[in-house]
Amino acid sequence: MGKKHNVAVVGVGAVGIEMLRCLKQRNFPVGDLKVFARSAREIDVDGDKYSVEAISPEGFEGINIALFAGTEGEKGAAVTYAPEAIKRGVVVIDNGADFRLDPEVPLVVPEVNPEDVKQHNGLIANPNCATIQMVVALAPIHKKVGLKRVIVSSYQAASGAGRAAADELLSQSKDILEGREAHPKAMPKQIAFNVFPHIGGFGELGYTSEEWKTVRETHKILHDDTIKISATTVRVPVVTGHSESVYIRCKHKIKIDDIRKLLKESPGIKVIDDPSKGLYPTAIDGAGIDDVLVGRIRQDAFNDNALWLWIVSDNLRKGAALNAVQIAELL
Numbered sequence: 001m002g003k004k005h006n007v008a009v010v011g012v013g014a015v016g017i018e019m020l021r022c023l024k025q026r027n028f029p030v031g032d033l034k035v036f037a038r039s040a041r042e043i044d045v046d047g048d049k050y051s052v053e054a055i056s057p058e059g060f061e062g063i064n065i066a067l068f069a070g071t072e073g074e075k076g077a078a079v080t081y082a083p084e085a086i087k088r089g090v091v092v093i094d095n096g097a098d099f100r101l102d103p104e105v106p107l108v109v110p111e112v113n114p115e116d117v118k119q120h121n122g123l124i125a126n127p128n129c130a131t132i133q134m135v136v137a138l139a140p141i142h143k144k145v146g147l148k149r150v151i152v153s154s155y156q157a158a159s160g161a162g163r164a165a166a167d168e169l170l171s172q173s174k175d176i177l178e179g180r181e182a183h184p185k186a187m188p189k190q191i192a193f194n195v196f197p198h199i200g201g202f203g204e205l206g207y208t209s210e211e212w213k214t215v216r217e218t219h220k221i222l223h224d225d226t227i228k229i230s231a232t233t234v235r236v237p238v239v240t241g242h243s244e245s246v247y248i249r250c251k252h253k254i255k256i257d258d259i260r261k262l263l264k265e266s267p268g269i270k271v272i273d274d275p276s277k278g279l280y281p282t283a284i285d286g287a288g289i290d291d292v293l294v295g296r297i298r299q300d301a302f303n304d305n306a307l308w309l310w311i312v313s314d315n316l317r318k319g320a321a322l323n324a325v326q327i328a329e330l331l
């Protein structure tokens with residue numbers, strides 16, 4: 001039997017719960033498992049009971065790998081607790097945004113840059129959900145024909161903003177259907193029966209922080225900051241499953257059939273692309289599964305080097321929990 005690892009999961013919100021599922025579904029060799037959140041309690045995930053402990057630095061004694069999915073206001077719980085865990089010999093895999101662009105911290109998508117894991121000094125960052133699904137599809141194309149320009153609009157599910165936001169979509173939908181007014185709390189605007197181009201805070205050049213994450217994290221993962229990337233991030237009334245409309249211009253001429261074949265042969269991707277039969281991925285198709293779904297692959301009618309893709313993935317699984325567990329598997 002292989003070696004077992006003592007694992008800690010930090011946070012039992014939208015991502016933390018999915019981490020517990022992924023560890024079990026993938027038979028990760030877990031020795032002792034500790035689950036931390038702000039307060040102690042018992043939880044049930046698909047019929048399995050877990051004892052949640054209140055997080056403390058001492059709680060990380062004896063742990064080998066910690067998967068962080070805890071929020072602490074605007075920051076991740078890793079800001080306070082990762083240094084404490086690392087001091088105790090733990091390797092931390094963090095879902096928060098705080099360390100992703102730190103040059104000392106590898107930012108890893110196992111299908112794209114697995115070798116970067118080796119550079120870690122106790123901390124490995126998991127990229128943003130919208131970035132992960134995009135780079136899984138773009139990396140093979142970049143390797144083959146070189147990307148020059150990427151223009152992406154992401155249509156992001158409510159659970160991407162955490163459990164409270166997903167709950168708000170459902171309760172607000174009910175309120176509106178029953179004739180009551182919407183009172184946004186977890187989201188900046190009404191999310192039920194609405195769409196708004198605002199994820200994160202507005203900043204540099206009028207782009208949001210989420211839009212800059214897509215740009216900078218893609219550069220770091222692909223080790224190429226010459227790719228010109230522009231993003232628009234939109235919140236849509238979907239519970240789980242981010243969708244992206246991506247325009248890419250390559251350095252060389254492309255043939256759509258070659259791109260389709262390349263993507264079919266690339267890890268972590270399932271191509272669903274037969275519009276004549278009504279076959280293309282939707283957000284619901286991506287929810288609950290591991291693959292990144294790609295469809296609507298089509299040439300730019302005015303540029304031989306350019307094409308469009310529609311990319312769908314489960315933001316809580318490949319976009320967060322599954323990617324983190326795959327990093328743990330690499331370790």
Ligand SMILES: NC(=O)c1ccc[n+]([C@@H]2O[C@H](COP(=O)([O-])OP(=O)(O)OC[C@H]3O[C@@H](n4cnc5c(N)ncnc54)[C@H](OP(=O)(O)O)[C@@H]3O)[C@@H](O)[C@H]2O)c1
Nearest residue numbers: 011012013014015037038039069070071095096160162163
């Ligand atoms: N949702 C996504 O699609 C997604 C994708 C990629 C990355 N992320 C990142 O993953 C992290 C978690 O997101 P989420 O969507 O799961 O959030 P969430 O649903 O709001 O859950 C947050 C969890 O963090 C726990 N927590 C808060 N402060 C903590 C602390 N100081 N120490 C330990 N645990 C603490 C909470 O504990 P209690 O239950 O006790 O309150 C709760 O269980 C965030 O950093 C987020 O940016 C999320």
